[in-house]
Amino acid sequence: MRTGVGTAEEIVARCREVVEDPSFQVVREWKARDPEARVVGCYPVYSPVELIHAAGMLPVGIFGGGNQIEIAHADARFQSFVCSIVKSTLELGLTGRLDFLDGILFHSICDPARNLASVFQRNFPWLHVDYIHFPQNLASPLAEIYLAQEYRRILRGLEELAGQPVGEAALVQAISTMNRWRSLVRALYDLRARQPHLLPAADLYPVVRAGTLLPVHEHIQLLEAFLESVARRETKPKDRIRVLVEGAFCEQPPIDLIACLEEAGCYILDDDFLLGWRWFLADVPLDGDPVQALAKAYIHLSTYSPTKHDLRRRKSDHLLEKVRALGADAVVVLIPKFCEPALFDYPLYRRALDEAKVPHLFVEYEEKMWIFDRVRTEVETFVESLLFE
């Protein structure tokens, strides 16, 4: 894919093509350029992609098949009550669509994702499958030491896969590059929070998501061009409510569903799509040991998340703080069907939002949806109740 040129609209259209392609053509093309090239998949939520970059390999976001594939095999392995992304990711594997992968990382985000790692190990024995156990006792000083050790273990596996050791300089360089990438994404999110009429979520989402598939330097150029182009847009604001979207951090909503929320009368000021790729609230410091720095950043610089059980502060307090900081009118809790971490947060969020008198709407979705009439009606009704109350 050629980048660095084009209007915001052209960039969005090209990115959408890239992210809705279940054959991962851009990644295949990247890999075909060099017989030594290696690709490591990253299942949601957060993966320390710097370790993959530092080993000279391409990290690729694996977010299931969206509404682009039929599930024909994986539903015999995972039951009807397991979320779609687990099944569609396995389906991608069972149908050969992930055969460009050399490795894949899973994480301690939920029970089905953990079991999926085992199913991958058994069904694709040629693949380097690793599993990161993130610490859950973040108040303890031991957590940081533990996580750095865990990252070093992961790194050893990646070094073997890459066939070369990874030096400190490469790690620092990778962190610096990802800092740049994340700061551009943050800039886009900031712009959107201030002027949501310039940057619909249905535009922002495919552009950021393309960054989970393209080589990072190429995507950085694309983000720079996009940011510049969007800032020049002259769209006029409409009479819409300003919402925060929460709950779609793992299985991703279809782009048309995001557009549907907006068309039904919402400006999305912030969301948690692709949360793991955006993870850090600030740059990861470049001084000191880079692996330690990444571990420390996970504990001290990362966002709250349903899969990070950080008891130092309630998640609902984080949510309310965000609502206030953005000046949002309401929260749309957008949760994929059967997603236990998100569904478990909902009653706590509901309680806190009710107490703080913040209106909220619960919307359930599945990645494989392609008809949105029901959601549109629900959201329209909600919007009307706020606009005309």
Add this chain to the structure above:
Amino acid sequence: METEGKGSRYQGRIHLLQKELMGQYYRELTQAAEEGGPPAAYMLISGNPVELVRAFGMLPVYPEVNALQLAVKKESLPYILLAEQMGYSVDNCAYVKADIGLFFNGLRAPFATLPRPSLILCNYVGCNVYLNWFEHLAEYTGATIFPLDIPFIRDPSQGPREEDVAYVVGQLEELIRVCERLTGRPLDGERLKEVVHLSQRTGQLWAEIKHLTKNRPCPLDAYFDAVTLMGPLYCLRGTEEGLVFFEEAYREVEERVRNGLGPIPEERFRIVVEGPPPWPYLRTFRDLFARWGAVAVASTYSTVGGMWEFGFAHDPEKPLESIAMHMLYWNLTNRSLLLRYQQIRRYIEEWEADALVIHSVKSCRLFSAGQGDMREYFTKELGVPTLLLESDLEDPRYFSEAQMRNRIDAFFEALEHKKIRERPVGAMVEHGGPTLMEGEVR
């Protein structure tokens, strides 16, 4: 102690003794709730550090056991519905919902009133739902929460790494400081050793009982009767009464082996059962197997709280390290699905089972997510007849008796034909079909 003539379930001294002990345990909790008592520590069943809690004289309370008691007594649904009214999803684990419902019912259950927690000790051993569950309890109760983080066994080819053990021991030391603060007294190292010693002997007896089920006939059902033994194993491990119970249990089971007694009149099929039972329909479910003469010789569910039969024992000389090893490695839930495949395979081979029965429960995705792959492995790769059933462990709305019966009957009919086909030519053909239960019409 007799095998019951009508064949449905084995009732021995240990069942009566278990009832008595669990009654006593719940009376103690009720007393603490109503009149005050030692501080209560809420904990999860899977590999837990109850030895430390006992050494501090705190009362262990297990929300999972409370939830399953509600289900067994067919009382769980109103509590589940109460939680659903608060926004919990129909797709969330029903153990959690029943427990949250119980909390908002003033901690009053039909069988006990539970003390409020002084410590919410989230021993995160594999199950991610545990983290949510205890996070919610901490928010509702305002009690001190300690999240004990246990690294998952990532690599099926090796046990826990040294640094993982050190990490857990370090956290146990932090936990000791929390308990010291809560109880206002320092840890008594000698007392901890004693408690760990009691756990060691209890675990060894439990392991021996599990090896006795290799006998033919199998002396007790390693699924339906094992759950009876699991109550004292969890609620009373590390106490004298708990140990005495297991001494008694071992004697009884060993005696049954000598007398050639099994839980049903005739053992026709030896099965391994994977997954938690449908607590609201435990008897119904059991009878569906008993009528075919099917006995569980081993079960994975009975290893949730610990896996003693493969060589683990607590060590009073290394109390913290052995508690850490128990939590890290010697329990089912902190192990990967592939390690569970190995465990089941071992049961099938060493316990000489004819088939694998997978009970897939919606609530517990730690157990169930991917069991279709498990079936694939056992049927296609190992040629083990495997039956996959679906319902739930807590929510009575997911159990359909007619459907269960059809699937179980079809499976054992096929298994019986297979046995007949594989029998040497000229051998006598035994009577086929299920045994009718009292009052049952076929």
